[in-house]
Amino acid sequence: xxxxxxxxxxxxxxxxxxxxxxxxxxxxxxxxxxxxxxxxxxxxxxxxxxxxxxxxxxxxxxxxxxxxxxxxxxxxxxxxxxxxxxxxxxxxxxxxxxxxxxxxxxxxxxxxxxxxxxxxxxxxxxxxxxxxxxxxxxxxxxxxxxxxxxxxxxxxxxxxxxxxxxxxxxxxxxxxxxxxxxxxxxxxxxxxxxxxxxxxxxxxxxxxxxxxxxxxxxxxxxxxxxxxxxxxxxxxxxxxxxxxxxxxxxxxxxxxxxxxxxxxxxxxxxxxxxxxxxxxxxxxxxxxxxxxxxxxxxxxxxxxxxxxxxxxxxxxxxxxxxxxxxxxxxxxx
Amino acid sequence: xxxxxxxxxxxxxxxxxxxxxxxxxxxxxxxxxxxxxxxxxxxxxxxxxxxxxxxxxxxxxxxxxxxxxxxxxxxxxxxxxxxxxxxxxxxxxxxxxxxxxxxxxxxxxxxxxxxxxxxxxxxxxxxxxxxxxxxxxxxxxxxxxxxxxxxxxxxxxxxxxxxxxxxxxxxxxxxxxxxxxxxxxxxxxxxxxxxxxxxxxxxxxxxxxxxxxxxxxxxxxxxxxxxxxxxxxxxxxxxxxxxxxxxxxxxxxxxxxxxxxxxxxxxxxxxxxxxxxxxxxxxxxxxxxxxxxxxxxxxxxxxxxxxxxxxxxxxxxxxxxxxxxxxxxxxxx
DNA sequence: CTGAAAGCGCTAACAC
DNA sequence: GTGTTAGCGCTTTCAG
Numbered sequence: 001x002x003x004x005x006x007x008x009x010x011x012x013x014x015x016x017x018x019x020x021x022x023x024x025x026x027x028x029x030x031x032x033x034x035x036x037x038x039x040x041x042x043x044x045x046x047x048x049x050x051x052x053x054x055x056x057x058x059x060x061x062x063x064x065x066x067x068x069x070x071x072x073x074x075x076x077x078x079x080x081x082x083x084x085x086x087x088x089x090x091x092x093x094x095x096x097x098x099x100x101x102x103x104x105x106x107x108x109x110x111x112x113x114x115x116x117x118x119x120x121x122x123x124x125x126x127x128x129x130x131x132x133x134x135x136x137x138x139x140x141x142x143x144x145x146x147x148x149x150x151x152x153x154x155x156x157x158x159x160x161x162x163x164x165x166x167x168x169x170x171x172x173x174x175x176x177x178x179x180x181x182x183x184x185x186x187x188x189x190x191x192x193x194x195x196x197x198x199x200x201x202x203x204x205x206x207x208x209x210x211x212x213x214x215x216x217x218x219x220x221x222x223x224x225x226x227x228x229x230x231x232x233x234x235x236x237x238x239x240x241x242x243x244x245x246x247x248x249x250x251x252x253x254x255x256x257x258x259x260x261x262x263x264x265x266x267x268x269x270x271x272x273x274x275x276x277x278x279x280x281x282x283x284x285x286x287x288x289x290x291x292x293x294x295x296x297x298x299x300x301x302x303x304x305x306x307x308x309x310x311x312x313x314x315x316x317x318x319x320x321x322x323x324x325x326x327x328x329x330x331x332x333x
Numbered sequence: 334x335x336x337x338x339x340x341x342x343x344x345x346x347x348x349x350x351x352x353x354x355x356x357x358x359x360x361x362x363x364x365x366x367x368x369x370x371x372x373x374x375x376x377x378x379x380x381x382x383x384x385x386x387x388x389x390x391x392x393x394x395x396x397x398x399x400x401x402x403x404x405x406x407x408x409x410x411x412x413x414x415x416x417x418x419x420x421x422x423x424x425x426x427x428x429x430x431x432x433x434x435x436x437x438x439x440x441x442x443x444x445x446x447x448x449x450x451x452x453x454x455x456x457x458x459x460x461x462x463x464x465x466x467x468x469x470x471x472x473x474x475x476x477x478x479x480x481x482x483x484x485x486x487x488x489x490x491x492x493x494x495x496x497x498x499x500x501x502x503x504x505x506x507x508x509x510x511x512x513x514x515x516x517x518x519x520x521x522x523x524x525x526x527x528x529x530x531x532x533x534x535x536x537x538x539x540x541x542x543x544x545x546x547x548x549x550x551x552x553x554x555x556x557x558x559x560x561x562x563x564x565x566x567x568x569x570x571x572x573x574x575x576x577x578x579x580x581x582x583x584x585x586x587x588x589x590x591x592x593x594x595x596x597x598x599x600x601x602x603x604x605x606x607x608x609x610x611x612x613x614x615x616x617x618x619x620x621x622x623x624x625x626x627x628x629x630x631x632x633x634x635x636x637x638x639x640x641x642x643x644x645x646x647x648x649x650x651x652x653x654x655x656x657x658x659x660x661x662x663x664x665x666x
Numbered sequence: 667c668t669g670a671a672a673g674c675g676c677t678a679a680c681a682c
Numbered sequence: 683g684t685g686t687t688a689g690c691g692c693t694t695t696c697a698g
Contacts, residue, residue, distance in 0.1 A: 006395070006690095006691085008690090008691055008692085009691065009692065009693095010691075010692095018668080018669085019668065019669045019670075020669090020670095020691085020692080020693090021668070021669060021670080021671095021693080021694080022667085022668055022669075024692065024693060024694085025667095025668090025693090025694095028693080030693095030694095032667060032668085033667065033668080034667070037667080037668085049469060051447050051450045051451050052451055052691085052692080053392070053451060053453065053690090053691050053692070054388075054448070054451035054452045054453070055387075055388045055389075055391040055392040055397070055452065055453055055690085055691075055692090056388075056392050056674090056690070056691030056692040056693090057451075057691080057692055057693075058388040058674095058692095059386070059388040059389050059392055059673095059674050059675065059676090059690090059691080059692075060673080060674050060691080060692045060693045060694085061674085061692085061693070061694095062339070062674070064388070073417075074407065074413045074416060074417055074432075075410060075413045075414060075417055077408060077410075080407045080408045080413055081408060083407060083434075084406075084407055084408055084434060084436075087434055088434075088436065091441070091444075096431075096445075096448050098429075098431055098432075099407075099431075099432040099434075101416075101417060101420055101421075101432075103417075103421065108424070111424075112429075114384050115387070115429050117384045118384050118385055118386060118387035118390075119387045119388065120386065120387070120388055136382060225613070225617070254617050258617075280558070280614070281613070281614045281617060281618075284558070284587050284591075284614060284617075284618050284619065285614075285617050285618060285619065286617065286618065286619045286620075287619075339674095339675085341674090341675055341676085342675065342676065342677095343675075343676095351684075351685085352684065352685045352686075353675085353676075353677090353685090353686095354677080354678080354684070354685060354686075354687090355683080355684055355685075357676065357677060357678090358677090358683095358684090361677085363677095363678095365683060365684080366683065366684080367683070367684095370683080370684085385675085385676080386674090386675050386676070388674085388675075388676090389674070389675030389676040389677090389690090390675080390676055390677075391676095391690095392674090392675080392676075392690050392691065392692085393675080393676045393677050393678085393689080393690050394676085394677070394678095394690085395690070
């Protein structure tokens with residue numbers, strides 16, 4: 001492989017007859033050079049296609065303008081929306097973003113954490129995922145989104161949707177529409193977000209004098225429409241009855257809707273359904289889904305603001321942020 | 334900020350009473366050390382939470398097990414599916430994947446290219462985007478997916494769906510259902526993939542003795558459901574008629590469907606519609622969409638296989654791969 | 667305003 | 683088996 005030699009700062013120095021120190025100053029615009037020197041260097045840089053070696057620079061300065069972002073599932077629009085926003089905003093401030101898709105696996109997460117630490121990242125955004133595994137956390141400013149670590153990193157802040165109110169709003173909408181036998185479909189893992197949604201949900205039921213039935217709580221091992229379909233179909237076949245269903249994500253609602261249709265149950269006639277997230281598909285499905293909207297823009301904005309703040313050495317303004325959610329009423333209720 | 338001192342290989346060396354060279358050998362499992370030495374080092378590594386500095390390592394070895402992946406829009410499921418697959422497969426082979434979301438901007442792409450080059454990546458995957466801007470391409474093995482660069486990088490291969498057949502199949506399906514006034518909705522930029530789809534489409538029309546009407550070609554500046562809705566609504570208001578519509582992506586089809594519904598045109602009664610991609614929403618929309626399915630799994634598999642091959646110094650097996658597509662017949666035709 | 671030189675953390679010859 | 687040493691490309695004192 002005749003891979004042409006890396007052109008380094010030294011190459012530029014030789015070509016211009018300057019020292020590497022001066023070239024470095026020019027490249028980093030540190031000042032302290034004549035206009036002529038500047039132009040000579042720029043010219044050489046152009047001609048030789050010189051790109052500074054980030055490794056060497058990072059090694060020397062002991063930090064890289066790079067932030068890691070850990071996300072469970074990039075295909076999930078809720079997550080990718082946040083990733084996109086965060087990435088855009090950070091790019092504008094000169095940071096690259098290293099996206100780490102863990103595929104919901106704690107093991108992958110650990111591997112990534114080590115990789116990120118090895119890369120000397122200057123900040124970390126961690127979306128959802130398990131609330132534990134906070135061992136060997138890189139010692140950098142961290143923002144958790146939708147995740148409540150048992151022992152948060154030293155310089156960190158937590159941002160989450162108002163999941164409690166979200167659950168409450170969902171249940172309330174169902175109650176207002178006259179539902180009395182309300183079921184719940186969620187993740188079988190007990191993530192903090194899911195817990196909050198469920199608490200809010202049960203709270204509303206209790207207020208209405210209803211006792212939640214254990215048999216009306218369905219759960220899936222992996223949160224997708226296929227599993228939702230199976231879980232709801234199974235419940236239906238087992239003779240469980242319900243006239244309202246709160247699904248902890250829109251994709252779960254989609255699967256549930258299909259199961260309901262398959263069982264010839266009319267929505268919203270016989271069963272009413274509420275989802276969560278408000279991903280685009282919620283409004284384009286066969287029956288547009290009533291859902292609880294999470295404000296991903298605001299969450300991302302906050303995340304970037306707090307993170308950059310911390311990366312610049314300031315403390316975070318608050319250790320915990322709750323972002324409001326809203327009910328989007330469509331046709332499943 | 335009392336950021337505790339980086340523990341380095343030297344720290345381990347001191348703690349164990351060995352030399353840095355030996356420690357390095359153990360850490361990289363290069364052989365040439367006793368079992369006892371091995372354990373002594375491992376213990377110290379554990380206790381001190383040592384993580385090798387990837388910058389220093391990369392600097393020294395002049396390469397990092399890191400591949401960049403350039404993608405126009407991570408929210409688009411078609412792209413994120415590929416990203417996910419590629420990332421998973423490469424992780425299994427020990428490579429990290431640096432995801433670069435360009436947001437469809439050539440400028441962002443250039444910036445990322447420089448960043449990637451600066452990071453000494455060992456390979457690059459580039460999905461879609463403009464067919465030009467191949468200046469200053471890092472000198473590394475490259476796989477293009479759905480993109481036909483004017484001047485491909487030296488060690489590179491191109492992987493794409495059989496877009497020509499895809500366009501042909503879409504038109505043929507419409508024709509078979511009796512459509513005679515067939516319209517096309519696509520990207521206003523002339524990407525190679527779009528061009529192929531369009532060529533296949535027109536080919537089929539010609540074979541049926543039909544001349545494509547210029548007025549029945551609609552285009553959008555940004556490929557999303559909103560713009561599709563607007564474009565189709567506008568065409569309808571302008572008095573353009575059609576009984577078949579081929580949309581170059583499923584999301585375009587979704588927007589088109591909404592516009593059709595809004596204009597009280599029945600699908601598939603009065604107008605039949607075919608999409609492209611087969612993203613999940615295509616099967617969950619109000620009317621499940623007939624579409625041309627791209628085999629993202631196969632594309633990703635090929636991409637990773639060819640890329641690793643090239644990164645290991647072998648030549649690519651073929652410079653150009655065409656992956657078959659298939660018609661998924663649903664309810665819009 | 668510019669240059670010489672040290673050293674970031676690590677690996678790879680080369681000695682022993 | 684293990685240690686010594688020389689850089690990888692860059693930034694940053696410190697002199698001049």
